[in-house]
Structure formats: C-alpha cells, structure tokens
Amino acid sequence: xxxxxxxxxxxxxxxxxxxxxxxxxxxxxxxxxxxxxxxxxxxxxxxxxxxxxxxxxxxxxxxxxxxxxxxxxxxxxxxxxxxxxxxxxxxxxxxxxxxxxxxxxxxxxxxxxxxxxxxxxxxxxxxxxxxxxxxxxxxxxxxxxxxxxxxxxxxxxxxxxxxxxxxxxxxxxxxxxxxxxxxxxxxxxxxxxxxxxxxxxxxxxxxxxxxxxxxxxxxxxxxxxxxxxxxxxxxxxxxxxxxxxxxxxxxxxxxxxxxxxxxxxxxxxxxxxxxxxxxxxxxxxxxxxxxxxxxxxxxxxxxxxxxxxxxxxxxxxxxxxxxxxxxxxxxxxxxxxxxxxxxxxxxxxxxxxxxxxxxxxxxxxxxxxxxxxxxxxxxxxxxxxxxxxxxxxxxxx
Amino acid sequence: xxxxxxxxxxxxxxxxxxxxxxxxxxxxxxxxxxxxxxxxxxxxxxxxxxxxxxxxxxxxxxxxxxxxxxxxxxxxxxxxxxxxxxxxxxxxxxxxxxxxxxxxxxxxxxxxxxxxxxxxxxxxxxxxxxxxxxxxxxxxxxxxxxxxxxxxxxxxxxxxxxxxxxxxxxxxxxxxxxxxxxxxxxxxxxxxxxxxxxxxxxxxxxxxxxxxxxxxxxxxxxxxxxxxxxxxxxxxxxxxxxxxxxx
Numbered sequence: 001x002x003x004x005x006x007x008x009x010x011x012x013x014x015x016x017x018x019x020x021x022x023x024x025x026x027x028x029x030x031x032x033x034x035x036x037x038x039x040x041x042x043x044x045x046x047x048x049x050x051x052x053x054x055x056x057x058x059x060x061x062x063x064x065x066x067x068x069x070x071x072x073x074x075x076x077x078x079x080x081x082x083x084x085x086x087x088x089x090x091x092x093x094x095x096x097x098x099x100x101x102x103x104x105x106x107x108x109x110x111x112x113x114x115x116x117x118x119x120x121x122x123x124x125x126x127x128x129x130x131x132x133x134x135x136x137x138x139x140x141x142x143x144x145x146x147x148x149x150x151x152x153x154x155x156x157x158x159x160x161x162x163x164x165x166x167x168x169x170x171x172x173x174x175x176x177x178x179x180x181x182x183x184x185x186x187x188x189x190x191x192x193x194x195x196x197x198x199x200x201x202x203x204x205x206x207x208x209x210x211x212x213x214x215x216x217x218x219x220x221x222x223x224x225x226x227x228x229x230x231x232x233x234x235x236x237x238x239x240x241x242x243x244x245x246x247x248x249x250x251x252x253x254x255x256x257x258x259x260x261x262x263x264x265x266x267x268x269x270x271x272x273x274x275x276x277x278x279x280x281x282x283x284x285x286x287x288x289x290x291x292x293x294x295x296x297x298x299x300x301x302x303x304x305x306x307x308x309x310x311x312x313x314x315x316x317x318x319x320x321x322x323x324x325x326x327x328x329x330x331x332x333x334x335x336x337x338x339x340x341x342x343x344x345x346x347x348x349x350x351x352x353x354x355x356x357x358x359x360x361x362x363x364x365x366x367x368x369x370x371x372x373x374x375x376x377x378x379x380x381x382x383x384x385x386x387x388x389x390x391x392x393x394x395x396x397x
Numbered sequence: 398x399x400x401x402x403x404x405x406x407x408x409x410x411x412x413x414x415x416x417x418x419x420x421x422x423x424x425x426x427x428x429x430x431x432x433x434x435x436x437x438x439x440x441x442x443x444x445x446x447x448x449x450x451x452x453x454x455x456x457x458x459x460x461x462x463x464x465x466x467x468x469x470x471x472x473x474x475x476x477x478x479x480x481x482x483x484x485x486x487x488x489x490x491x492x493x494x495x496x497x498x499x500x501x502x503x504x505x506x507x508x509x510x511x512x513x514x515x516x517x518x519x520x521x522x523x524x525x526x527x528x529x530x531x532x533x534x535x536x537x538x539x540x541x542x543x544x545x546x547x548x549x550x551x552x553x554x555x556x557x558x559x560x561x562x563x564x565x566x567x568x569x570x571x572x573x574x575x576x577x578x579x580x581x582x583x584x585x586x587x588x589x590x591x592x593x594x595x596x597x598x599x600x601x602x603x604x605x606x607x608x609x610x611x612x613x614x615x616x617x618x619x620x621x622x623x624x625x626x627x628x629x630x631x632x633x634x635x636x637x638x639x640x641x642x643x644x
Contacts, residue, residue: 004497008483008490015485227481227542230445231499232470394449395408 001233005241012215013249019211023253027204028260031197035261035270038192038330042271047076049135051098052091054082059107061146068142069100075138092124098135111150119143190359191271197261198354199327202347204257205250205289206321209297209314212246216301217310229393235386243294243382250290254282276357281364285353288371291378292346298385302392321347349373398423398550398581399444404453406439406605413439414450415605421583421598423549426576428596428613429585432635436605437585441552444583445475457550471499474548478555480535481542484528488519488538491527496545513544516571533564540571551575553584557591569595589631603635 013019040046053069055062070077078096082088088099099122109115119139123132152163180186219225228238261273275282296317304310322328325347331339342348353370356362399421406414414436421427431437442448444455446466455462457469482491492513496506514520517537522530527538536556543551553572557565573595575582586592592599593613600610609616 001498001500004494007497008486008494011490012483012485221479223477223479223481224483226447227475227477227495228498229447230470230473230475231495231546232467233498393447 001237002240002244005237006245009215009241009245013211013245016211019214022207022210023204023249024256026207027200027253027257028264030200030203031193031257031260032265032268034196034200035193035265036268038196039270042189042191042195045073047074049074049098049131050076050078050096051100051135052078052080052082052088052096054088054099054101056104057102057106061107061110062102064146065102065139065142068145069138072138075135088122092122097124097127097131098122100139111147188274193261193265193271193273194359195330195355197257197265197273198351198358199330201254201257201286201354202289202325202350203318203322203327204253205286205350206293206296206318206347208246208249208293209300209318210311212242212294212297213301213304213310213314214307216242216298217304217307220301226393235389239298239382239386242298243291246294246297247287247290250293251286254286273358274361276359276361278357278362278364278367281357281362281367282354284364284371285350285357285367285374288353288374288378289346289350292350292374292381293378295378295381295385296346299381299388302385302389321345324348326351346374346377349377398458399583400456401440402454404440404443404450404455406436406443406448406450413605414443417453417602417605417607419600419607419610421581423581424576424579425597426572426582426584426595428592428599429583429602430589430592430599430631431585431602435602435635437602438554439605440602441475441554441583441585445473445552446470447475471546472548473550473552474543474546475552476540476543476554476556478558480527480539482527482535482538485526487524487526488530488541489523491538492541492545495542499546501545509545509547512547513541516544516574517541518567531564533560533567536560536564536568537571540568548580550581550583553582555586556584557586557588565591601631601635608635 013023040048051069053066055066069075078091078099080087080091082091082099092099101120101122103118103120106118109118121136121139148166149163152166155162178186179189181189216225225238258273258275262275263272266272297314300310300314300317304313322345324342325345326334326339326342327347331342331348331351334342349370353367353374356366356370360366399419401417401419404414404417405412417436417440429437429440439448443450444457444462446462446469458472460469462469483494486494492510496502496510501509514523517540519534519537519541522534522538527535530538540553540556551572556572557568560568569591572582572584576597584592584596596613598611599613599616601608
C-alpha cells in the first residue's frame with residue numbers, strides 16, 4: 001500500500017519540472033551566488049577599510065606613519081592624491097571611509113607631551129562605530145610605536161643595544177597571536193561557503209511546501225483523497241504516503257547541496273565546504289528539519305482551499321521564516337534583539353544545527369536539542385493537520 | 398443487499414436526510430433521483446463510510462455499516478462525479494496505483510486489471526498520460542479504477558456529466574453490462590432518460606425524504622398517463638414537495 005503511494009508521489013514530482021526547479025536548482029544557484037557574494041566577508045586578510053592620507057608635513061615621521069598604515073592588510077589606501085577640500089568630500093561620499101590629515105608642523109609637535117589633536121581625521125557619515133574604533137586603534141598603535149622608537153633611540157645612549165633588543169617586540173606583535181576559530185582546526189577559518197550552504201539547505205528544504213501542498217490540494221479537489229478513503233486508506237497511511245517520499249526528497253536535497261558546496265563552489269573561486277565531524281548529527285538535523293517542513297506543508301495543504309492560496313501562503317511563510325531565521329541575512333549581522341527574535345523561526349533552529357556541524361565541527365550531542373525541537377514542531381503540526389483534515393472530511397468541505 | 402432504516406443526517410441546522418428508509422436488492426441497477434441538495438450525494442457518502450449519520454441503521458451484505466466498514470468497503474466501489482485520478486500518470490500507472498493501495502496483487506491484479514481495461518475499452522490507451530485523454534476516455538478510466546477490486550456494489554455519482562453523447566452511450570452500455578455480472582449498481586443522475594434507459598428500480602429523493610420508490614416500470618405505470626415521461630413525473634413530485642415546504 002505504502003509502496004504504491006511512494007511510487008506515485010515520486011512519479012508526480014519527477015514529472016513536475018517547476019517543482020524540480022524549486023527543490024533542487026533554485027537552492028543550488030542560491031548557494032553559488034551567496035558563497036561568491038559573501039566570499040570577502042569571511043576573508044580575515046581582506047582590506048575592508050579604505051582611507052586616504054593628506055600629508056601636509058612631508059617629514060620622516062609622517063612618511064613612517066604612511067608606511068606603517070600601508071602594512072596593515074585590512075586597510076586599503078586610496079590611490080588618488082587628495083589636495084583640495086572638494087576632492088576630500090567627494091571621496092568620502094563615494095566609498096572612502098577615512099581621510100587622515102597630517103598637518104604641517106606635526107613632526108615638530110610629535111614629542112610634545114602637552115600637544116593634543118595633532119592629527120585630523122575626516123570620517124564618512126556612513127562609517128560604523130566599530131570601524132572607526134578599529135582605525136583609531138590602528139592609528140594610535142602606529143603613533144605609539146613611533147614614539148617608543150624615538151624614546152628608545154634617546155635611551156640608546158645610556159642603555160646600548162636596547163633598540164635591537166626590543167625591535168622584535170615592536171614589529172612582530174601579530175605573529176605572537178594565534179587566532180583559533182571556535183570548533184575549527186587551528187589553520188581553518190570560517191568561510192562564506194560554510195555559512196551559505198547550511199542557510200540555503202534549510203531554505204530549500206522548506207520549499208517542499210509548494211509541490212507538496214499543490215499535489216495534496218489537487219487530490220482533494222478532484223476527490224482522489226475521498227476515493228482513497230473509500231478504498232480503506234486511513235489518514236495516517238495517507239499522511240505517511242506524503243511524509244516518507246518528501247523526507248527522501250529532503251535528504252537528496254541536502255546531499256545535492258553539500259555536493260555543490262564541496263565540488264562546484266571551489267571551481268568558482270570560493271572555499272570548499274568542509275563537512276565537520278558528525279554524519280549522525282547531520283542526519284539528525286536534516287531529519288528534524290524535514291519533519292518541520294513536511295508538517296508545515298501538510299498544515300497549509302489541509303487548511304486552504306486552492307493551489308493559489310497554498311503557493312501564496314507557503315511562499316510568504318518560507319520567506320518570513322528565512323528572513324527571521326538568519327537564512328537571508330546571517331544572524332551575526334543582526335542586532336541582539338533580532339538575534340533573539342530569530343529563535344522563533346524553525347529555520348533558525350535548523351540553521352544553528354547545521355552550523356554546529358559544518359562550521360563549529362561539533363558532535364551529534366550538540367545538535368540533539370535543535371533536532372528534537374524541529375521534530376517536535378513537525379509532529380505537532382502533523383497532528384494539527386490530522387485534526388483539520390478529519391474535520392473537513394466529516395463536514396465534506 | 399443494502400438495507401437502510403430511518404436514516405437521518407444533519408449538517409448544522411439543515412436536515413440533509415430525514416428518516417430515510419430504502420431496500421436495494423442484489424443485481425439491480427438502482428437509480429437515485431433528486432434535485433440539487435436533495436441528499437443524494439450525502440446518502441452515497443454515508444454508504445461509503447465517508448460521512449457519519451446521527452440516526453438510523455444501514456446494513457450492507459447483512460453487515461452493519463458502522464461496525465464492518467472495512468469489510469464492506471472491500472466489496473464495494475465508489476465512482477465519484479469528479480475525475481478522481483492523476484492527470485500526470487499514464488492510464489496503466491493510475492490503474493496500478495489504485496490497485497496497489499488496495500493491496501491487489503498477483504493473479505488477482507492481472508485478472509482485475511484485464512477486466513477493468515477491457516470493460517472500458519482502454520487497451521490502446523494504457524501508456525497515454527491521463528491529461529492527454531478526451532473527456533469520455535477520462536470518464537472510462539475513472540470507472541476502470543472503480544472496477545479494480547471486482548466490486549459487488551458500484552456507486553456511481555453522475556458519471557456522464559460533461560461528455561459527448563457517444564461516450565455517454567458507451568458508459569451507459571458499460572454500466573448496463575454490470576447487471577450480467579450480477580453486480581448491484583446505485584446510480585445518481587440528473588438525466589432522466591439515462592435512468593429510464595438503464596435502471597430497474599429508482600427512488601426520488603427531495604429534502605432528504607423519499608418521495609417515490611420502487612420498480613421503475615411500475616412507478617411510471619402508476620403515476621402517469623401514457624404520454625408522461627419520468628422527467629415530468631420527477632418535476633411534478635419534487636415541485637409539489639417544494640410548494641408544500643414553502644406553503
């Protein structure tokens with residue numbers, strides 16, 4: 001009985017080109033686009049602060065500041081020379097973040113402890129606080145090192161060799177810090193692929209709402225479901241005939257999209273997806289997520305009257321769950337209040353589960369809560385769908 | 398074969414069936430007539446266990462419907478008015494699916510498939526997608542699906558709606574042929590000429606009550622002058638009750 005239902009459901013889906021595109025091609029393309037679009041966001045050596053220096057002092061000290069800033073890989077120096085105020089404003093309105101003016105006479109005041117506001121920093125109006133703090137911090141570090149070097153040279157007369165002795169400490173501070181991203185191996189860093197593959201797997205899995213509810217509503221409208229009931233098919237068997245094929249489809253989606261992340265994304269220049277260490281964990285999250293997506297689909301299918309209503313409501317729910325759940329905009333870009341709000345979306349639970357596996361390389365134990373929450377959510381919705389469907393069948397609506 | 402006693406069914410405040418009693422013998426083609434909303438579809442739904450009822454009793458094959466629903470269903474079939482099939486499956490895929498969910502397999506499957514296909518002249522259409530069939534061919538497939546369990550009772554709910562006269566005649570001939578196999582047919586239709594053509598017995602239902610029931614020929618003899626058709630009798634009986642109800 002179940003065999004016949006599974007076979008029928010698979011044939012119907014395989015013959016529906018639009019459903020295939022929505023279930024397999026669309027999320028794969030999203031993965032490719034988002035992995036490429038966010039590639040630079042996760043590159044720790046990427047220059048992301050653009051600045052210009054207007055050196056009116058033209059002294060050894062000012063040259064050293066220019067040189068020291070240019071050594072920082074996260075800073076990108078503006079390649080056009082700025083000499084006039086108009087040029088400065090124009091540049092700040094078109095992508096330049098900071099314009100540092102080293103005024104004439106700066107070197108003379110450099111060792112004057114009472115002198116203040118020696119440098120002038122123009123900041124673009126859209127610069128965020130964290131970026132300003134980062135640039136000011138780097139500038140302060142450069143100036144402090146230059147001042148210490150000067151002082152060391154003065155001390156050289158009384159403490160010969162002190163400059164040579166302190167030099168490694170002054171210029172190799174970065175080498176003394178090992179950055180280790182939580183859950184990753186020491187030489188690994190988070191990548192756009194690790195972020196985007198889980199996101200679009202989650203989103204793609206929920207896209208079964210549309211083909212599943214479309215088939216179900218057509219069956220109900222044409223009285224095929226009623227005919228099946230007259231053939232002794234109970235509601236649990238009827239639902240199982242939907243749940244099992246779509247769970248298999250969801251698993252195919254997961255592995256297809258993992259394949260895109262592992263094999264195709266690197267061909268386009270982004271990092272390949274690494275799978276983490278827990279296949280059971282991956283299976284647990286994907287099964288929980290599948291139940292949540294199927295539960296949502298069946299509730300929609302039994303509640304609405306037309307295919308148009310199902311596709312509209314299904315589409316809206318999918319996009320809302322995705323937007324709130326951190327699929328479209330990664331959670332870490334969201335303010336704290338939105339990050340808290342995102343917990344109401346089951347897509348967020350699934351996404352966190354996948355990130356635990358792919359990004360943080362955690363074990364199946366770490367994703368148990370998310371997996372159970374997703375499965376529970378799906379099962380509750382399936383019971384609600386059962387009640388609605390039984391009532392509608394009794395009333396003949 | 399089918400015994401219905403004092404059957405009542407209510408939808409909220411509306412009484413759909415009111416103390417309805419009926420006895421249908423084995424091997425007859427029984428016409429169920431009535432205007433829209435008379436209660437025909439409700440009665441068919443109840444007989445197939447698709448709708449509940451508040452009062453009365455139903456026995457089919459001598460078994461109480463409520464307590465032996467699964468056994469009864471295995472020996473009956475319901476052919477709905479709508480095309481309850483899958484447009485994206487071929488004819489044979491549709492037949493195999495509906496046979497599969499009824500757990501029909503092996504030689505039984507082969508025999509029943511052959512019977513359903515030959516009775517409905519579907520031999521040359523087996524690999525064709527249902528979506529590409531004509532209206533009449535789809536109706537025949539709809540009937541073929543209903544024959545897969547080799548039923549003893551067939552419930553037809555307006556099976557000839559929206560098809561050309563030739564296909565309609567084909568279907569009526571097919572239904573008439575079930576009598577030769579000693580099958581019982583309960584047939585609802587708006588077309589009086591169809592009922593006159595194929596049915597042995599009939600009941601006219603209005604407002605959930607039986608207005609007239611019995612052997613069709615006897616009914617026509619008793620209630621009309623020689624020039625009166627079943628249609629005139631139906632209009633006379635149902636409009637009379639309508640007037641009564643609104644007096």
